[in-house]
Amino acid sequence: MLNKIYIIGHKSPDLDSVAAAISYANFKNRRSPLPRDCGEAEMQSGGEEYLPASAGAMNKETVFALEKFGFEAPEILKNADGKKVILVDHNEFAQAADGVENAEIIEVLDHHKVDFKYSEPIVFDVRPWGASCSIIAEKYFKNNLELNKNLAGLMLAAILVDTVITKSPTCTENDKIIIEKLAGIADIKHWQEFGMEIFKIRSSASELSDAEIIKSDFKDFNFKQGKFGIGQVETVDLNNFADRKNGLMDELNKLKNSENYHSVILFITDIIKEGSEFLVATNDQEKVEQALGVKLDNNKVYIKGVISRKKQVAPKFAGVFDE
């Protein structure tokens, strides 16, 4: 009997969490071959089969990248209850698939702040790098495991999104080296242009509803003073969103009230200008202004130089609301 182990990213899956599940499952299966590739003894003792999974539907650039590089969308695991899982690209239960409290967690591989508690010692690999796929790529290189062109392309796409084509303050020297290496293997010479191509798909919001825009890259944070939801959307031109802000504000308020959030924030990042427009639905405007360090004008404000939720936005809110 094969032991099924699901490798799964966070809710509202982004490209990095999906590509990490696929590439890490490939890595783990090749590092610990299935029993059919082994001798009699292993046959009887069973073996592990690592399966990529996702905690929700794919977003647009994920669909694009999977298609471009010839991968199927991973199975959506609606409930992790009773399953063996490896968490990739997240470690906070607030962001994990439903039922994770009752899952057997085998391992965590991530690049976000640590908010994790578990009753067993497990492999826990969290590095302050720009993407989960960078950590996984490094494992391939270190183990001299061959990476094929398509998997390298998929991982490259994920790293380019997570690091905003290396512009994000979360992007490290390691990520830059890995981007160059993966681009070489994937035979994508102009990776900056490839990155822009993905961001154009990611930010082509015209056919999405306001709720879909907010939820396309959205994370919950359980702070001491309440539940926060922070969504991010990138664009190559903020003007694309000019006539949608009122609709988005209404939707943020609706979401805040219906799901009992303290605050729901959407920030629209202009990756060319390298700044973000914040739209805020909150029970405490004054404290949000304190967190952001600026005054809101009609629940909105543009902040130059802020493009990373992980490094620049979530910590500001945690500093005020998780006290």
Ligand SMILES: [Mn+2]
């Ligand atoms: Mn990531």
